[in-house]
Amino acid sequence: MLSHDELEVMASSYVLLALEPEEREAFQEHLNNCDICLRRVAEMDAVAANLALAVQEREPSPQLRTQILAQVRTERTGAHVAPVKRRMPSAGRLRKLARPAALAAATGILLLLIAGLALRMLNIQESLESSQRRASRGYEAITIMSRADRWWKLEATAAAPDAAGTLAYSTELSEASIVIFNLPSAAQGKAYHAWAVKNGVSTNIGNLWPLSDDLWRLIPVDLEKLDAITITLEDGREASEQVGTIVATVTLTSD
Known part of the structure; x- marks a missing residue:
């Protein structure tokens, strides 16, 4: 068995x-x-x-x-x-x-x-x-x-209550891939971004890529050194600081 x-x-x-x-x-x-x-x-x-x-x-x-x-x-x-x-x-x-x-x-x-x-x-x-x-x-x-040997479910916020998705991480490769469904369409001049969070400091990973009607992103970082991954809606495809609305987050726990 x-x-x-x-x-x-x-x-x-x-x-x-x-x-x-x-x-x-x-x-x-x-x-x-x-x-x-x-x-x-x-x-x-x-x-x-x-x-x-x-x-x-x-x-x-x-x-x-x-x-x-x-x-x-x-x-x-x-x-x-x-x-x-x-x-x-x-x-x-x-x-x-x-x-x-x-x-x-x-x-x-x-x-x-x-x-x-x-x-x-x-x-x-x-x-x-x-x-x-x-x-x-x-x-x-x-x-x-x-x-991948570790998986997390995204937690949607009130800004995008229908959002869902998953984060897959390979310890062997020290890389992850995130896929998000049911996010509201970004208005013209806006873009969704992924952020790596450690000790309250957010570092931009980059804007999300289209996948049919959904969004995704490669995350070439060691998740074991991070506290969370957040997804925000920012002005434009370039963003050095996280100032936009958080629409989803992944708390990187050991479960």
Whole structure:
């Protein structure tokens, strides 16, 4: 009988289709009785699904298509992943095996996702470099998600009572990814920003990026050294001081 912690580790592997049939059946049965894991699977599944729909699709020119696909082929050549032997792990070894299995699956999936993102993100205003940079962000976000070992739920404030979301953190990478749903649309000249809070001092991480109808951000900092992450609505895309309205916060506790 697997413990809740052991089953919880399987969440990212489940989303990335990296489980054996026996593992998947056991995890699906667990989801029927665990609201925590069900919510995390839904949140991670939304991230994986929406990354490929981040912006409106435009057909790239033949020249740009050739350049992008050539770049993707180069990345695939340099990112070889050894085949993973498929067998049902014992309960004692599950925690050690689940993460490498998810990572191997994520690597293969993300290489295809990069190509799809790059082609979908191209429009008249975007350069090739911008498209590749945004595709790389998507790659990194799912990599963090697949290696995450700590999760927090966002707490909405009265300024945005319907806001919800999750913060995923990988201790191994010392990086996090945050996704926020149901925030009110920012008025013209306004932008949502993420802040790192320590001892009452807030440091700007940057403005949030669009993800379909939602917002997200990579957080390349060690969360174990912080007290909280806050989301505010500020004037403009640049903000050196937190003066805007706080719409959501994540208290970084050990739970």
